Every structure is written in C-alpha cells, then in structure tokens.
Amino acid sequence: MTKQVKTAIEPTREEDYPQWYQQVVKASEMAENSPVRGCMVIKPWGYALWENISRVLDGMFKETDVKNAYFPLFIPLSFFEKEAEHVEGFAKECAVVTHHKLEAGPNGGLVPAGPLAEPLIVRPTSETIIGDSFSKWISSYRDLPVLINQWANVVRWEMRTRTFLRTSEFLWQEGHTAHASREEAEERTRMMLEVYARFAQEYLAMPVIKGTKSPSERFPGAVDTLCIEAMMQDRKALQAGTSHFLGQNFAKGSNIKFQTQGESEEFAWTTSWGVSTRLIGGVIMSHGDDDGIIMPPRVASAHVVLLPISRKPEEHEKVMAFTKDLASDLKAITYYGRPVTVEIDARDIGGARGWDWIKKGIPLRVEIGPRDIEQNSVFVARRDLPHREKTSLKRDDFLSKITGILDEIQNNLFERAQSHLLANTVPMDTRDDFYAFFTPANKEKPEIHGGFAMSHWCGSADCEKDIKSDLSVTIRCIPMDAPKEDGACVYCGKPSARRVVFAKSY
Amino acid sequence: MTKQVKTAIEPTREEDYPQWYQQVVKASEMAENSPVRGCMVIKPWGYALWENISRVLDGMFKETDVKNAYFPLFIPLSFFEKEAEHVEGFAKECAVVTHHKLEAGPNGGLVPAGPLAEPLIVRPTSETIIGDSFSKWISSYRDLPVLINQWANVVRWEMRTRTFLRTSEFLWQEGHTAHASREEAEERTRMMLEVYARFAQEYLAMPVIKGTKSPSERFPGAVDTLCIEAMMQDRKALQAGTSHFLGQNFAKGSNIKFQTQGESEEFAWTTSWGVSTRLIGGVIMSHGDDDGIIMPPRVASAHVVLLPISRKPEEHEKVMAFTKDLASDLKAITYYGRPVTVEIDARDIGGARGWDWIKKGIPLRVEIGPRDIEQNSVFVARRDLPHREKTSLKRDDFLSKITGILDEIQNNLFERAQSHLLANTVPMDTRDDFYAFFTPANKEKPEIHGGFAMSHWCGSADCEKDIKSDLSVTIRCIPMDAPKEDGACVYCGKPSARRVVFAKSY
Secondary structure, three states, X not given: OOOOOOOOOOOOOOOOHHHHHHHHHHHHOOEEEOOOOOOEEEOHHHHHHHHHHHHHHHHHHHHOOOEEOEOOOEEEHHHHOOOHHHXXXXXXXXXXXXXXXXXXXXXXXXXXXXXXEEEEEEOOOOHHHHHHHHHHHOOEHHHOOEEEEEEEEEEOOOOOOEOOOEOOEEEEEEEEEEEOOHHHHHHHHHHHHHHHHHHHHHOOOOOOEEEEOOHHHOOOXXXXXXXXXXXXXXXXXXXXXXXXXXXXXXXXXXXXXXXOOOOOEEEOEEEEEEEEOHHHHHHHHHHOEOOEOOOOOOOOOOOEEEEEOOOOHHHHHHHHHHHHHHHHHHHOOEEOOEEOOEEEOOOOOOOHHHHHHHHHOOOEEEEEOHHHHHOOEEEEEEOOOOOOOXXXXXXXXXXXXXXXXXXXXXXXXXXXXXXXXXXXXXXXOOHHHHHXXXXXXXXXXXXXXXXXXXXXXXXXHHHHHHHHHHHOOEEEEEEOOOOOOOEEOOOOOOEEOOEEEEEOEO | OOOOOOOOOOOOOOOOHHHHHHHHHHHHOOEEEOOOOOOEEEOHHHHHHHHHHHHHHHHHHHHOOOEEOEOOXXXXXXXXXXXXXXXXXXXXXXXXXXXXXXXXXXXXXXXXXXXXXXXXXXXXXXXXXXXXXXXXXXXEHHHOOEEEEEEEEEEOOOOOOEOOOEOOEEEEEEEEEEEOOHHHHHHHHHHHHHHHHHHHHHOOOOOOEEEEOOHHHOOOOOOEEEEEEEEOOOOOEEEEEEEEEOOOHHHHHHOOEEEOOOOOEEEOEEEEEEEEOHHHHHHHHHHOEOOEOOOOOOOOOOOEEEEEOOOOHHHHHHHHHHHHHHHHHHHOOEEOOEEOOEEEOOOOOOOHHHHXXXXXXXXXXXXXXXXHXXXXXXXXXXXXXXXXXXXXXXXXXHHHHHHHHHHHHHHHHHHHHHHHHHHOEEEOOOHHHHHHHOOOOOOOOXXXXXXEEEEEOOOOHHHHHHHHHHHOOEEEEEEOOOOOOOEEOOOOOOEEOOEEEEEOEO
C-alpha cells in the first residue's frame, strides 16, 4: 500500500484543472482579482516574473535593431475606424472615455462631466495611433525601415476573464514596423516569430509549434498572422505569441506613404507583433504540479531561497551569519544575464515555510542548519523533483555547481513539456476518430480530451466553422514546417495538401 | 567685431525661452504632440532617456527593499471618493470611462454603447486602488512594512499642456508603503526624498533643494508633502519629485488595519512618492544651450556617436572597418552600470550630420577620417564645450579615458547648474525688494525675472495667496536644512522663524 501523499494545491490537476489553476495563482501569491471587473492585481512575485520576461525579450528585440517608444493610451474614435476589419474586431470589447471631469450630481455623489467632443478608446492595440506617427515620420525610402516597440498596458473588455490568460487589462509589448517592400515586411514578420519561439523554448521551457493562422483566425485587418502555439497540461492550446504581416492595409488607413528610389510614391508595408502577461499563465500550465507553479530558472522571480534552521537560540546568530554570507556569494554569480537572485526566509513558522516556497515555485530551496554548518555543507532541494529529495552539498560545490543545477532544472522542464506535447499530438484521419478524440470521456470534465489533432483540412471556412460549433475546436495553426502530403479533409473529404493543428484552446 | 555665431535652435533662450524649449524637444526628436489632446508621443531618443532614468531609479528603490507590482488602470468612482480631499483635488481633471463597447449609431458611425453601472476613472494616481489591495494584504504587524512600487501611465486632464512638463498622460513610478508606526512611515517618506535628491544630483546633474511643502501646496489628502525643487535656466522652479507622508488618512479611507504586537487594532501609516517623465523636461531646461539639449552622460540615450568620414570611395571600407572595430571596443566598457552605448552615423549628408547629434545632445561626437586612422587616432568633441573645440586622441587613449571624460562632462553640467542656482537664489527681506525681484524688467518677456527668493514667511495661507495672486509666485518649499533665524514675514511683517523658497514655477 502506498501512503497517500499530501499535495499543496487542492484540487489536484486531475480533479479539476481550471480550479487547480486558480488555486495555484492564489497560493503562489502571483496575482489576485481586483475590484475592477476583469482587471487583475499583479503582486510582486508575479511581477518579478514579468520583469524577467520583459528584460530578456527587450534585449532580443534590440539585437534586431528595434527601438522602444511610447504612444498615447487613448485612440480617437475616428482613428480607430480607419481600418474597417480592425474596428469590427475590437468594437465589442473596448473601454470608452466620454468625459474629462467629475462634478457633484443631483444626489450628492460625483457624476461624469465635461463631455468630450469625440469619444476616446482605451487602446486594445495601437496600430492606428502608431500608424499616425509613422505617416509623419516616413516620407522617403531613406526613412525605412522603421522598427518600433512599445511596452504598455492595453484594455479589451472581456466578458469571461481568467487571471493572466484573459483579463480586461493586461501588460504586453507591441512591435510595429514599416518597410519599403513586401518581402522585407514578411521577413520581419517571420523574424519576430522566431524571436518568440526561441524565447518560449529557451527561457520559458515551453515547446511551441510555429505556424500560420487560417484566415478566420487572423488578427483583424492583417494579411497574414503567424503564431506560436503551446500545449498546456490539460492538452488545450495556448496561443503564446503572434506576429502579423499587415500588407498595406494599415498603411492605407493611416496614409503611410514613401517616395521610392525610383521617385514614385508607394504605401509602406507594415507588421505588428506582441506577447503579453498571458505568458505567465502559460508558464503555470506548462510546468505546474499538484504542489503549485514551477518557475523556469531563466525567468524565475528568484532562483534560490535560503532557509536557516536554528532550534536553539544560541545557534541562531551563527546560522544567520552563514546564511548571509552564502547569499552574498550567490549574488556574485551571474546566470543568464542577471545575478543569482536570493531570498532569505528566517520566519519561525516551521514546515509551512518550505511549503510556501514550493507553492511559489522557486527553483531551489536550501536548508541551513547547525550540523550542515559544521560540515560546511548545505541541503539542497530542487523544485522539479519530489519535495523530499534533498541533496547535501559542500558549500563550495553548491556555489560552483549552481548554474549547472539551474540549467538541469530548465532542461528537465523543457523535456517534460516536450514529451507531453509529442505524446498528445496525434494524426487523425477520419471524421469519427477526430470527433472521438475531442469528445471528453467524462462529461463532468469537459476539459479532458485528446490533445492536438494533426489532420487534413481542405481550406474551407465552412468546415472550420462546423467543427468549431460541434466541438469548440479550432485550427490553431498551419505549421510552418509541415511537409506537403496529399490527403482528404477530415471533415468534408475534399483534397488537402497538408495537415494542420486542430485543438481546443484558451 | 565678433562674427555672428550661428545657433542650431531658433529662437535662442534669451530671445524666447518657452519657444526655445519646444524647438529643442522637436530638434532632438525626443517627443512630438499626438492627435490626442495633451498626450505626447515619446520617440525613441526620448524614450531611451526614460529607460535609463527608470532603470537607475528602479535599482535604487530595490536597494531599499521595495518590490514592484502592478495595479489596475481603472479606479471605480466609489473608491476614488474614499478620501475627501483626494477626490476634490483630482475631480476636475480626470478621464472617465462610461461605456465598454461601440455600436453603429443613428448616422452610420460608431457610438459608445454598453453603459457601465459605475463609471471608472483612469488613474491620476493610485492611492485608493492600491489601498484596497493593502487592506487585504495586511492584517498583523508581521505583515508590515509593505513596500511597493509601480511603473505606470497616469492621466490628468490638463487644460494647458507642454511636452514632458505637463501632459494629459505621462509615465511615472508611484511608490506606496504601509507601516506600523508614524515614525517609520515618516522615515520612509524622508528616505525616498533622499533617493530622489541623490538621483537628481548624481545622475541628472540637477542640483535640488529638499524641503517641505506649505499646507496649501500639499498633495490632496497628505499630512505632509516633501519635495525636491530644481531651478531651470529661466530661473523658474521645477518640482522634480515628491514624497508624501499620508498619516492614517488613506488607511482610514481604504480600511487598512492591523493587529499590533499588543493585540490592539490600528490603522496603518502610509506613504506615497513619485517622479515622472517631467524629469526629462527638467534635464532639457537645466542643461540645454542654444544648440539644443545636452544629455548628462549617466542617463544619456547614448554616450557617443562615431562619424566616419571618407571623401574617396576607396577609403570607405577602411574607415568603416576602423569605426566598427572601435564601436565594438567601446561597447565592452561599462559606465555606471551599463555598457557604453554607441551610435554609428555613416549618412552622406555633410555637416548636417554633426549638427543632428549636437541637437540630440549626445555627450561625445567622434570623427574618424583616413588621416586619423593613419595615426591611429580619433577626433573627439564634447557636447558641453563649444562645438568647434575638438581634441585628437590616440585610439587607445580614447578607450582608456572615455569613462573619465564622461564623468568630466557630468560634473561640468552639475557645476554649471549649481552655480546658476546659487547665483540666482537671493535673500529678500522687504516687500518692495521682493516684488521688484519677481517683476519682469521687460513686460514682453514675463518669463525673465529674479529667481528664487529666500524670504521670511509667517505661516499664513493668506499671505501666500496674496503673493500668488499678485506675482504668480508660490512657496516652493520650506527647506529641510534651513537654519532657525528670527525675522519678519516678507508680506505682512509678522514674526517668522525661518526663510522659505519663493519662486515662479512650472
């Protein structure tokens, strides 16, 4: 008989995945709901993860000559309307500013006053307002390319929200570029997708499939949307980043024209691309276990927590001195461009202390007691291994090995996620198999289903629509490296040249 | 006869200071007006300065154990009303969200739809929304202190705006802390003011006077407002940072209570403190000359521009190779926590190239021609010296000396600004002298006046009010280190114990 192992998160993933997710967020103290509908408060432990994500990505963007800038939060309604598909896509979910002050109302409280001549939209994305600047900055081919990124908050008034994954306000970066030729803009679109894919895999330890969206899943107003799709532990897809080739659509709407070398006048070719705080949700659902989140070391909010243990008061000073000394040596080590980040938790709360850090997903926990100090060693626990597995290491060995250990954790997380993705990505060739794959075995747990189906698709939006309405399954992407293969559409049987990825998604 | 020296900015500072400022902003390509009233677009050269300001400040905050977090952009009207003086102070200038979607209007265009049950205020500052989180996070003295900072955009619907100095939307950081005792909160208020003063002086090369605001100039809802005040070149004051001791006012409004060690229940003591993109305006007006901005090296958007010069095509390759090699050696040097930032400008546009970088205020311009290369030397111009003064330096000397040269520029800027502040801070003891000091000699240039008057003030809000209405002069602060001195109020003659700083201000 195996002893029932206690888990820190209730319910477990198997018991109730969506509820497990909410409990992990809560237990890790990464974020909480705010009194504003659909808006979250990102707490320090969650924000530190976002700081690391944005610092690394920012460096990667700058390596490709992108510069940061900042554009207004508000978009005049008339600007927003410049691209017809675009406004159509966002009109149903935008916060509208209509007044610019408050005054005493008839019943004593304050009421909006000072109506604006033109309503302002709180940006859900900034193509139109940035396009207006581009139209002023660009007049000749010599001004191109323009390569801009903005770190900002955006608002999309979502009806059903879930912390990090879908919130009314979220933090993101949005890149916007303008080019003299279609080819160059298309190349930039692909280049930024590669940056996202590399970041997701190398830093978030999150394997992704790179591909193109079907027309019905494109960004409103784009000619082409590229994306990276990751598989969460419940086998649903998470769109983790998108890169849009906008053709000349937005250039026409915003009048971004330039004089070519041949002195004719042309509209510029533009792109936009973004990732958001949604990535944090992806990290949780890629790596978390029934004890909470596991943070990939390369972006972790902190790398290691030191837990000094002194049962007798006379030991306390010695243990604390050893602990602080170790912390200072650890901070002098650099791991992936930043100093090793150390927390010291000296609270006198018994076993709860270790569990708190397990739930916070810190990669390494280090216990330091009087006997360890006598032997000049420490007791090290890795978050990716069962929590009772602890290794005694000589202090100096720990210092010399820590970056290697962090890499081992990072790689282990990636490999687990990769195995999960491969094991649950299955070719589906008949409509019956396809429907069975996506039909939950247990109706009370609709979230448990097959995974990613690699199936043929004829290219018809009607087939896509029927599948979506029957199964809530969409084409996540047409993989970039998909080999050509003659086949029959899994829904209608008409000819198809390649398989696409079908899945349920967040 | 001296030859008329051409300046890059027209008008000059003496001709028209406010217009000079706008032209400097434009010529430096730091920012531009947006189509949204009062909101600016911060262009890459301006944003890079802000990135450096925020990176350095962020490090200084973290050294004092502050952690970053993020709170909602929107504040429900009812929250905003929780502190009476606070809402009074901001009600006349806030953007109000009243709807959450758009729909087709009667005349074809889109109109706001989906009215919200409760209007939302776009944050002008976040005491009330952060206070709500604090009330959940804090229940015992063990939870204190809570030390939080947020990097964010805020909106204050200003009627008269000026780029960087006063805009409807601006970027800032707002720190918010909660403490178990009045003393600890007051200490934190002073500590953060010291951080701001040190940052302004050591990084922005901007000397400041630290002090306390008079009651009428306090932050709405604060018990005490500390500030740093800098003197611009037109001798007007710029409030460059504020740190507020909020007492228990906001804790009462937001119900932030904790159990003391003695098990009684008390309201927490809170503080808030912030600086904003306004600092960029301060940098321009502290150091700029008639050729444009001069960036202090420790926060400059870039440190050095390399200007390769090759008149004959056959020289081009050699000059470019030397230039790129030098750039790569420069980037390996660290100056104040970041690699030396290098721009290469190889445009073939003649003398305009050098002038562009003068107007952008880059600390060092380096010319590299074929003859310099033969001698393995470069031609270096400092932005703080007249633009014709150039020094030939051996390549290796330049590399070994560059951080020293940057420090010389930094110190030179500080000393100039310091001399200007001291020369124009004058004791004023009679009402007549005081009024003469603040009365422009030339009525067409109301911006030219005396400077900072160090005068006695009896403490009466009426005297303050009369002076403000007569001269548009306010008490900038009661200096922290002002010695006690018996005197008579410069306005009413009643007794006063210390001098305060009177000035016109931005």
